[in-house]
Amino acid sequence: MSGSERMPEVKQEPQAPLLPGVVAVALSTAYLIALLAVEKQPLVIGLLAFGIVAVLAAHYMDWLDPVSRSFAEREGMLSAYAILAACVVAAFFHDNHFVLLLFVTVLLYAVATLGLNIEFGYAGVLNFAGASFFGIGAYTSAVLNTYTAVPHLLVLLIGGTLAALIGSLLLLPVLRTRGHYAALVTIAFALLLKTFLEVNDVLGGPQGMQVKGMSILGWSFNDNFEIGKIEMSFYLNYFVISMLLLCGTFVLVRRLERSWIGLNLDAIRLDETAASCFGLDIARWKITAFVLGNFVIGLAGALFGMVGGFVAPNNYTFADSLIMVSILLLGGIGNPWGVVVATFIVVVLPEKLQTIQEYRFLLYALIVIVVLLFRPEGLLPRPVRRYFPGGRA
Amino acid sequence: MTYLLEARGLTRRFGGVVALDNLDLAVVPNEIIGLIGPNGSGKTTFFNVVTGIYGAHGGSVTFDGADITRASSRAVYHAGVSRTFQRSRLSLPLSIFDNIMIGNHKRLNQGLWFNLVRRGEFKREFEVNYAAARTLIEVFEPQLAERMLEPVAGLPMIDRRRIEICRALISQPKLLLLDEPSAGMTHDETKELMDDILQVRDLNRNLTIVIVEHEMGLIERITDRCVVLNFGRKIAEGPYRQVAVDRQVQEAYLGVE
Amino acid sequence: MDVGLLSQYIMNGLMLGMMYTLVAVGFTLFFGVLDIIKFSHGDVLTVGAFTGLATYIGLRSVGVSSTPLLLLAVLVVAILAMAALGMLIARYLVLPLRSAPALNTLLITLMLGTVLREMVRLFYPQGANPKPFPALLPTDSINLGQFNLRLDNAIMLATGVAIIVGLRLLLNRTKLGLAIRAVAQDEETARTMGINFTAIVLITFAIGSALAAIGGVMNGLYYNEINFGMGLLLGVIGFSAAIIGGLGSIYGAILGGFLFAALQTIGAVALPFASAYKDVFAFTVVIALMAWRPTGLIQEKISERV
Numbered sequence: 014m015s016g017s018e019r020m021p022e023v024k025q026e027p028q029a030p031l032l033p034g035v036v037a038v039a040l041s042t043a044y045l046i047a048l049l050a051v052e053k054q055p056l057v058i059g060l061l062a063f064g065i066v067a068v069l070a071a072h073y074m075d076w077l078d079p080v081s082r083s084f085a086e087r088e089g090m091l092s093a094y095a096i097l098a099a100c101v102v103a104a105f106f107h108d109n110h111f112v113l114l115l116f117v118t119v120l121l122y123a124v125a126t127l128g129l130n131i132e133f134g135y136a137g138v139l140n141f142a143g144a145s146f147f148g149i150g151a152y153t154s155a156v157l158n159t160y161t162a163v164p165h166l167l168v169l170l171i172g173g174t175l176a177a178l179i180g181s182l183l184l185l186p187v188l189r190t191r192g193h194y195a196a197l198v199t200i201a202f203a204l205l206l207k208t209f210l211e212v213n214d215v216l217g218g219p220q221g222m223q224v225k226g227m228s229i230l231g232w233s234f235n236d237n238f239e240i241g242k243i244e245m246s247f248y249l250n251y252f253v254i255s256m257l258l259l260c261g262t263f264v265l266v267r268r269l270e271r272s273w274i275g276l277n278l279d280a281i282r283l284d285e286t287a288a289s290c291f292g293l294d295i296a297r298w299k300i301t302a303f304v305l306g307n308f309v310i311g312l313a314g315a316l317f318g319m320v321g322g323f324v325a326p327n328n329y330t331f332a333d334s335l336i337m338v339s340i341l342l343l344g345g346i347g348n349p350w351g352v353v354v355a356t357f358i359v360v361v362l363p364e365k366l367q368t369i370q371e372y373r374f375l376l377y378a379l380i381v382i383v384v385l386l387f388r389p390e391g392l393l394p395r396p397v398r399r400y401f402p403g404g405r406a
Numbered sequence: 407m408t409y410l411l412e413a414r415g416l417t418r419r420f421g422g423v424v425a426l427d428n429l430d431l432a433v434v435p436n437e438i439i440g441l442i443g444p445n446g447s448g449k450t451t452f453f454n455v456v457t458g459i460y461g462a463h464g465g466s467v468t469f470d471g472a473d474i475t476r477a478s479s480r481a482v483y484h485a486g487v488s489r490t491f492q493r494s495r496l497s498l499p500l501s502i503f504d505n506i507m508i509g510n511h512k513r514l515n516q517g518l519w520f521n522l523v524r525r526g527e528f529k530r531e532f533e534v535n536y537a538a539a540r541t542l543i544e545v546f547e548p549q550l551a552e553r554m555l556e557p558v559a560g561l562p563m564i565d566r567r568r569i570e571i572c573r574a575l576i577s578q579p580k581l582l583l584l585d586e587p588s589a590g591m592t593h594d595e596t597k598e599l600m601d602d603i604l605q606v607r608d609l610n611r612n613l614t615i616v617i618v619e620h621e622m623g624l625i626e627r628i629t630d631r632c633v634v635l636n637f638g639r640k641i642a643e644g645p646y647r648q649v650a651v652d653r654q655v656q657e658a659y660l661g662v663e
Numbered sequence: 664m665d666v667g668l669l670s671q672y673i674m675n676g677l678m679l680g681m682m683y684t685l686v687a688v689g690f691t692l693f694f695g696v697l698d699i700i701k702f703s704h705g706d707v708l709t710v711g712a713f714t715g716l717a718t719y720i721g722l723r724s725v726g727v728s729s730t731p732l733l734l735l736a737v738l739v740v741a742i743l744a745m746a747a748l749g750m751l752i753a754r755y756l757v758l759p760l761r762s763a764p765a766l767n768t769l770l771i772t773l774m775l776g777t778v779l780r781e782m783v784r785l786f787y788p789q790g791a792n793p794k795p796f797p798a799l800l801p802t803d804s805i806n807l808g809q810f811n812l813r814l815d816n817a818i819m820l821a822t823g824v825a826i827i828v829g830l831r832l833l834l835n836r837t838k839l840g841l842a843i844r845a846v847a848q849d850e851e852t853a854r855t856m857g858i859n860f861t862a863i864v865l866i867t868f869a870i871g872s873a874l875a876a877i878g879g880v881m882n883g884l885y886y887n888e889i890n891f892g893m894g895l896l897l898g899v900i901g902f903s904a905a906i907i908g909g910l911g912s913i914y915g916a917i918l919g920g921f922l923f924a925a926l927q928t929i930g931a932v933a934l935p936f937a938s939a940y941k942d943v944f945a946f947t948v949v950i951a952l953m954a955w956r957p958t959g960l961i962q963e964k965i966s967e968r969v
Contacts, residue, residue, distance in 0.1 A: 265522065268525070269521075272522065272528060273515070274516065274518065274521045274522075276500075276508065277511075277516070279497065279499075279504070280500075283498075283500070284497060286459060286495070287491065287495040287497075287508075289478070289479040289480055290479045290482075290483060290489060291483055291511050292480050292483040292484055292511040292512050293480065293508075293511055301518070397500070397501045397504075398500065398501060398555075401529060401532070
């Protein structure tokens with residue numbers, strides 16, 4: 014056998030068509046605009062019911078398979094279409110503060126949950142304090158913006174770094190132990206951080222702190238602006254930067270998964286003993302995943318602090334961390350598209366259906382229980398790793 | 407004579423049970439040596455101690471001149487020892503290619519910058535290794551080479567064993583430890599598997615193999631000699647035909663009259 | 664510090680240790696029998712406490728006023744109800760997931776804990792606010808020099824000790840206990856010996872949950888108040904106690920429970936300026952202990968076969 018110089022001939026399968034994916038994106042965009050636009054509760058309920066029925070119907074008519082193949086192989090093009098779709102939605106609501114704020118919230122929660130996905134979904138490190146690290150980022154913005162003149166983009170990076178650092182301190186002691194130790198440590202951290210924030214008046218105590226809005230090179234993000242004669246909500250500024258962050262994170266997560274590092278993380282998650290017998294440094298990769306993941310979470314949190322304008326301990330509780338975990342499990346653990354879709358569902362639903370706001374922790378916990386019992390792989394199951402989809406492998 | 411792997415007075419206890427009892431075992435380079443003995447005689451424990459999963463309570467293990475008694479599993483792998491497991495430990499949700507690549511860890515570039523940023527170079531390394539994995543699995547089962555990106559979960563036991571062996575071989579180890587590779591397979595499948603292993607060994611004369619087995623026909627066919635364990639001690643050593651008629655060995659397996 | 668104050672601290676520490684132990688024993692039983700972490704255990708304690716309170720209110724409203732009777736009823740109802748709840752959880756949530764990765768059981772019980780907690784908060788009348796819990800034990804105290812020994816605390820401590828001793832006797836001297844220990848050691852062998860695996864699992868969960876109910880009522884009697892979030896922190900503490908003691912070992916749970924209480928007491932004495940810091944102190948020490956002795960101070964049962 015001549016060895017490694019001979020390139021294998023893998024039969025070139027025709028690429029999956031782009032159309033099913035484009036149609037799915039277009040329909041989802043239209044649906045999302047409608048959902049965000051309606052206000053009357055009966056209309057909302059009707060629209061939601063319609064959505065569920067439509068998806069179920071598509072499932073039974075076998076229309077969903079071509080869509081997922083489309084996404085699997087033509088992801089690059091379809092991502093571009095998805096970005097375009099997001100811009101269309103933003104343009105449609107260009108002067109609606111409430112909807113744009115909701116949209117930006119979804120984008121930033123999606124970023125944070127993608128970070129959690131790196132830790133939880135790929136490396137199998139159980140982090141039940143996701144919201145706490147998000148909060149650390151937000152508080153970093155609050156403190157730095159109020160007391161210092163650090164440029165705001167740098168504040169974001171510092172927020173991410175701080176979350177990564179604190180996370181590492183937390184995780185290092187329990188790296189060589191079983192999974193449930195990391196769970197315990199992060200739960201304890203989530204509970205104690207909230208109490209810590211509440212008793213510290215320097216950080217605003219239970220009422221929290223105000224956060225000065227973002228401004229880059231003199232352009233203030235908190236002022237409405239005009240294009241031509243059209244008045245634009247200032248949230249569009251945040252929309253742009255959040256989209257950039259989401260796209261960057263998405264690319265990071267994708268490349269991470271489709272690399273030897275992604276393979277290492279999977280190997281560790283699935284069988285640590287076998288992984289070390291093949292040379293993997295378990296501690297190194299767990300820490301890598303945790304640092305990367307927490308950096309992303311902190312970054313998103315720091316931006317979110319500036320978007321919302323204030324931070325308070327009550328927004329970053331253990332229950333909120335469980336919501337992030339719910340998003341991950343509902344969407345499909347390990348699948349970034351699943352994370353994005355599930356974030357929309359989990360964040361938008363209680364805002365549109367005011368009645369369930371109060372019940373959302375209960376509701377999402379129940380949904381996750383059902384998912385774990387009957388469809389543990391989630392709404393969009395994670396497909397087998399294709400290092401270079403759409404081509405040979 | 408320099409041994410590739412040498413255990414001297416190796417001892418390992420589990421609570422009150424002495425799994426390895428002052429064991430002396432030496433493996434000559436390039437040989438295929440069988441490790442046999444009744445259930446519970448310490449064969450898998452020996453593998454586990456050599457590969458650093460369990461520590462030793464006494465004695466020493468030397469590999470290729472270096473003392474690996476206290477070495478971690480990682481270090482043992484990097485020194486050139488690869489293994490399979492008694493109950494097949496593959497990552498079921500991952501593809502055939504992924505599983506094989508896990509075994510190739512030391513020959514892949516693990517840098518963050520390389521993997522995340524230098525995608526062009528990564529692609530080249532990927533292609534080279536994809537070809538290597540294909541070539542290897544073709545030796546065992548050409549059909550699997552066409553299904554490299556399928557998850558392992560749906561495959562029959564014999565294919566999984568083949569993939570496990572490929573995982574152990576891909577890094578071109580000096581020493582291969584096979585733990586009951588024929589478990590769960592039919593007679594014909596076992597024969598096929600052994601032919602494939604011999605074929606691999608023919609292609610790579612530098613490979614030394616230690617094989618734990620219960621199937622004596624297999625041991626007789628492919629090993630150069632055997633070591634027999636009982637209660638963690640070596641009770642016989644020599645070519646299969648010789649140990650098969652050894653009184654002590656027969657008593658160990660069948661009990662004393 | 665004067666003897667009186669010191670004794671107060673010690674008494675408090677003993678009470679806390681007792682309550683943590685009751686929770687930790689539950690965790691250790693569940694882990695021992697099924698190799699799972701039931702994260703909803705603390706919230707079962709909460710539900711137990713609220714069930715007891717509801718029983719009390721219900722009985723008072725129909726005119727029952729005898730304190731011993733009320734106490735008995737509160738305990739009996741809480742224990743039976745939580746035992747039933749524990750069995751339901753085992754039957755419908757935990758056993759079905761036995762072949763799934765262990766992570767799924769951890770997650771499902773974590774979510775279940777949230778469900779229980781939220782249901783108390785949302786559906787118990789004004790559940791979001793702390794509720795006063797009646798004083799059903801004699802509140803007189805005996806004067807021992809500089810120290811006032813409250814009768815109710817003494818009774819609760821004694822009861823706790825009795826329960827733990829009783830549990831040990833159950834596990835070590837009865838056929839049921841033998842069956843439980845057999846299943847904890849090796850499920851397959853236990854089954855081949857004729858032990859009804861499912862029944863044993865359900866009974867173990869019932870026992871563990873009953874202990875949680877007692878812990879919940881005790882908590883209410885000690886603080887004279889309960890709230891929907893009480894089980895969360897207690898559960899985390901109980902779990903850590905079980906871990907540092909060594910998961911799977913009853914002695915370990917006892918050791919861990921009292922150790923944690925001792926750490927909290929030391930923390931409270933050393934850092935009097937904010938009570939929150941005593942928890943931070945205790946957890947920091949616990950995490951350091953976990954790093955030093957990952958399998959616990961008493962060996963955790965090794966369940967992985969290589």
